[in-house]
Amino acid sequence: MKTIRLSSLFSQLLLLIFVIAWIAPTFGLFISSLRDKDVLAISGWWTSFTTTEVNEIYRTEGKDAQVKEGDYYFIKSNLFGEEKGKEIFRFGVTSKNIDEYQVGESALFKDGTEITVLENGDYIWKSQKEFKKKKGKRVFISAKSPPSFTLDNYKEVLFKEGLGQAFLNTFAVALPSTLIPLIICSFFAYALTWMKFYGRDILLATIIASLVVPLQMSLIPILTIYNDFGALFGVAAKSYPGIWMAHTGFGLASTTFLLWNFLKSLPQEMMEAAKVDGATHYDTFIKIVVPLSIPAFASIFILQFLWVWNDLLVGLVFLDKHPSEIILTAKLKELLGSRGENWEILTTGAFVSMTVPLFIFFSLQRYFIRGLVAGSIKG
Amino acid sequence: MSIFSLALTVLIGVLVFVAFFHFSNFLLDYFRLKTPKKIAWENSIRVVIFIGPAFIVLFVFIIYPVFETIRLSFYDKLGDNFVGLYNYAWAIKDPDFKRSIINNLGWLIVVPTLSTFFGLIIANLADRIWWGSIAKSIIFMPMAISFVGAGVIWKFMYDYRGPGDQQIGLLNAIAVALGFEPQAWLTIPIWNNFFLMAIMIWIQTGLALVIFSAALRTIPKETLDAARIDGASELKIFWKIIIPYLEQTILVIWTIITLLVLKVFDIIYAMTNGQWQTEVLANLMYDWMFRGGGDTGRGSVLAFCILIGVIPILAWNLYRHKQDQKV
Numbered sequence: 001m002k003t004i005r006l007s008s009l010f011s012q013l014l015l016l017i018f019v020i021a022w023i024a025p026t027f028g029l030f031i032s033s034l035r036d037k038d039v040l041a042i043s044g045w046w047t048s049f050t051t052t053e054v055n056e057i058y059r060t061e062g063k064d065a066q067v068k069e070g071d072y073y074f075i076k077s078n079l080f081g082e083e084k085g086k087e088i089f090r091f092g093v094t095s096k097n098i099d100e101y102q103v104g105e106s107a108l109f110k111d112g113t114e115i116t117v118l119e120n121g122d123y124i125w126k127s128q129k130e131f132k133k134k135k136g137k138r139v140f141i142s143a144k145s146p147p148s149f150t151l152d153n154y155k156e157v158l159f160k161e162g163l164g165q166a167f168l169n170t171f172a173v174a175l176p177s178t179l180i181p182l183i184i185c186s187f188f189a190y191a192l193t194w195m196k197f198y199g200r201d202i203l204l205a206t207i208i209a210s211l212v213v214p215l216q217m218s219l220i221p222i223l224t225i226y227n228d229f230g231a232l233f234g235v236a237a238k239s240y241p242g243i244w245m246a247h248t249g250f251g252l253a254s255t256t257f258l259l260w261n262f263l264k265s266l267p268q269e270m271m272e273a274a275k276v277d278g279a280t281h282y283d284t285f286i287k288i289v290v291p292l293s294i295p296a297f298a299s300i301f302i303l304q305f306l307w308v309w310n311d312l313l314v315g316l317v318f319l320d321k322h323p324s325e326i327i328l329t330a331k332l333k334e335l336l337g338s339r340g341e342n343w344e345i346l347t348t349g350a351f352v353s354m355t356v357p358l359f360i361f362f363s364l365q366r367y368f369i370r371g372l373v374a375g376s377i378k379g
Numbered sequence: 380m381s382i383f384s385l386a387l388t389v390l391i392g393v394l395v396f397v398a399f400f401h402f403s404n405f406l407l408d409y410f411r412l413k414t415p416k417k418i419a420w421e422n423s424i425r426v427v428i429f430i431g432p433a434f435i436v437l438f439v440f441i442i443y444p445v446f447e448t449i450r451l452s453f454y455d456k457l458g459d460n461f462v463g464l465y466n467y468a469w470a471i472k473d474p475d476f477k478r479s480i481i482n483n484l485g486w487l488i489v490v491p492t493l494s495t496f497f498g499l500i501i502a503n504l505a506d507r508i509w510w511g512s513i514a515k516s517i518i519f520m521p522m523a524i525s526f527v528g529a530g531v532i533w534k535f536m537y538d539y540r541g542p543g544d545q546q547i548g549l550l551n552a553i554a555v556a557l558g559f560e561p562q563a564w565l566t567i568p569i570w571n572n573f574f575l576m577a578i579m580i581w582i583q584t585g586l587a588l589v590i591f592s593a594a595l596r597t598i599p600k601e602t603l604d605a606a607r608i609d610g611a612s613e614l615k616i617f618w619k620i621i622i623p624y625l626e627q628t629i630l631v632i633w634t635i636i637t638l639l640v641l642k643v644f645d646i647i648y649a650m651t652n653g654q655w656q657t658e659v660l661a662n663l664m665y666d667w668m669f670r671g672g673g674d675t676g677r678g679s680v681l682a683f684c685i686l687i688g689v690i691p692i693l694a695w696n697l698y699r700h701k702q703d704q705k706v
């Protein structure tokens with residue numbers, strides 16, 4: 001009995017290690033997208049849950065804020081201004097010795113003025129003479145910063161970096177690129193399953209061969225066709241209809257194959273009964289096959305939609321990098337090149353691009369898995 | 380473009396196809412009812428309507444390009460003049476090509492093996508543990524993420540700061556915590572390939588996992604119980620019963636991941652663009668499609684090399700299809 005429990009404990013531990021290793025990268029990205037960009041650049045995301053120590057520089061206010069009380073001139077204010085929540089524990093007034101004083105102590109500037117900084121950032125700056133300078137002086141602080149998260153990065157990325165538009169563009173690419181193959185392939189698969197015609201077996205074998213033909217084989221000839229077509233009719237070679245048809249072409253074999261597999265399993269008697277009743281193939285298709293195929297459609301829709309949404313290569317080749325056409329993955333790749341060190345932009349951008357797939361994943365996981373498993377049985 | 384014009388474009392695009400099928404079938408029915416005699420052609424016309432659009436797309440986007448690409452691989456840069464085997468001779472001498480072939484082979488060996496291996500182990504573990512389905516969900520999740528998104532995630536994991544600075548990449552933070560020097564992982568030749576492969580393994584393990592999970596459920600419980608009663612250890616059951624039972628599934632997963640790995644592009648393009656000796660065929664091909672105005676001859680040779688890689692799988696699939704049809 002004891003050995004079984006020990007081995008079960010070991011299994012749980014092993015699985016836990018796998019789970020942590022698999023979730024940590026995505027989780028880190030998500031947390032980072034919610035952090036302040038300055039903090040993100042200098043500390044690991046795993047430190048964001050605990051109170052951290054930060055060293056920062058602030059500037060006091062200038063002569064405009066001074067008041068005279070008795071013999072002395074005072075400037076009283078708060079170093080942090082609007083953003084509060086940090087707790088100062090040491091401060092300094094020279095860059096050589098940034099944590100010379102305890103909070104509450106008085107520090108002397110070179111010009112003889114005296115400053116006292118409190119825990120919450122309040123300070124009192126005292127001088128015998130009138131303050132003359134418009135700009136204040138620098139104060140160095142060491143503070144404890146509690147965990148804090150913000151949505152600023154999302155605002156920046158969606159509206160300033162143009163990811164919002166790319167998000168819409170990706171939808172405009174992905175929806176027709178999923179629906180068009182579904183429409184034409186369901187007719188195709190129906191014909192392959194239930195209609196008799198010359199060359200049906202060869203066509204089926206072609207589909208099965210096309211399943212594995214790498215899409216790289218198509219890129220150069222199709223791009224040439226598009227360029228010629230564009231030049232001939234004086235329209236842009238790269239356009240939405242162009243990429244829809246490209247995605248339709250590349251998804252055609254797998255969509256047809258999955259549907260064919262499904263349609264084959266429908267009872268033959270049903271089709272024959274419909275035929276005896278005088279129904280045409282079109283009637284049978286619309287009234288019998290389509291309603292029965294809804295679950296299969298759902299699985300295939302999800303697979304193809306995710307494929308198109310996550311695609312980079314087809315989008316790069318058949319669409320412009322113009323803001324009105326660029327898709328999310330291409331935009332993200334562009335940001336990787338141009339903003340390689342701005343992790344707040346990259347992490348947030350990546351997370352934005354993942355929202356739709358993750359939503360589909362968590363809400364429709366059953367159909368997604370069903371499609372994958374069905375596709376793998378043969379494919 | 381505004382959201383409305385985009386939505387309108389999308390709607391029109393989809394409606395065109397719905398309308399085609401509806402009206403063509405409608406017209407056919409109309410004429411069939413009007414003429415008293417049954418037209419002999421009716422069935423043939425219906426077949427053409429049903430398979431026409433799909434066949435045209437299949438021909439234009441798959442069948443024709445395959446032959447055109449093979450033809451272009453014997454032509455020059457612009458596809459105008461026949462140059463024989465010149466492009467192939469160039470490829471054999473090109474150091475980038477050699478590097479790509481070696482790297483692709485490395486990917487082909489490492490990624491399917493480890494993904495299948497991890498998938499199998501996790502499927503077995505998760506099946507026996509009450510929180511197994513949550514674990515499966517988490518490990519499966521990367522399947523939904525794009526390769527570029529995964530690229531950003533892992534570039535962040537591999538981020539490098541100088542030895543004195545605080546590391547913000549998890550891998551370097553761990554390395555430093557264990558007392559090692561931080562490394563710029565993606566720039567260390569040879570090893571960086573494995574760091575890139577890790578991303579693909581991270582994604583594809585989920586695929587292997589769900590398929591294995593489905594397959595594990597088909598193993599008859601009686602067989603497993605009988606083995607347990609006979610006193611077989613769990614490890615022995617795994618090797619002697621589960622593995623042989625899943626042989627077919629393992630093969631299927633292997634081929635799916637192999638097909639994917641042969642075409643691997645996004646990860647390399649986003650992370651290193653082939654620098655530091657990480658070049659692969661698909662990225663090199665993309666490069667030649669546009670480098671110096673594009674070289675269709677060399678690009679086609681590279682595409683053809685990828686096709687050669689899938690031919691064994693293609694033949695095997697066709698063979699199995701033929702066997703199925705006989706039954």
